[in-house]
Amino acid sequence: MAELSTLARPYAKAAFNAALDSKHLDAWSTQLSTLAAISQHETVERLIANPELSAADKAKTLQQLAGDALNEGGSNLVSVLAENRRLALLAEISEQFEVLKAEQEKTADVLVTSAFSLSDSQQKTLADKLTAKFSRQVQLTVEIDESLLGGVVIRSGDTVIDGSVRGKLAKLAEAMNS
Known part of the structure; x- marks a missing residue:
């Protein structure tokens, strides 16, 4: 509110x-x-x-x-x-x-929603790339949502990066209906 x-x-x-x-x-x-x-x-x-x-x-x-x-x-x-x-x-x-x-501390909490579980090395790689992108130390929290079909959705504050198959299909459907 x-x-x-x-x-x-x-x-x-x-x-x-x-x-x-x-x-x-x-x-x-x-x-x-x-x-x-x-x-x-x-x-x-x-x-x-x-x-x-x-x-x-x-x-x-x-x-x-x-x-x-x-x-x-x-x-x-x-x-x-x-x-x-x-x-x-x-x-x-x-x-x-x-x-x-x-x-102040240059940190960011990031929620990663994935269709499948991520290995430790995948999480580390993703955290390193997000640290570079956001220019701050990233703390990852990973959730599993099989309805995504594949890919990940990344949320940090107001920023949302939708790399899921479900999201891409929704964008394709929107483009076709326009």
Whole structure:
């Protein structure tokens, strides 16, 4: 949802800048993912949406649930989000933070969907070629989807490379029907 993304962006950037300044990217990543997971629990979602609870009470409860996973900066972020009635954005903030972190570290998570299982050497070759193409270190995740008939579909963020037989047949059918 674009609105959630827009609302979460300044908080994600602020958290990312705080993490960079303190040189604790991994710690911030962990605490944000912890907060995101907590905030998506059904009971916590009801707590966040409860208009009868004060912002301070909501923040305190989340901070207690997170426990030692929060440092001072993370605790302050929770308080600010509670005051601004933005606690429901925690999952989106965490997601955007991870994108910024991957950009900083020059890494990319790539999902490869293949019609057949790939050998270790094929995965290494593919990872090396994708590392060169994306100019960043690639972490491959491979899934099997026999409906592709053959070939692979590669996804990284907004980039999709469809080298599957099914995809090529769909393009051919589209061209013939035009």
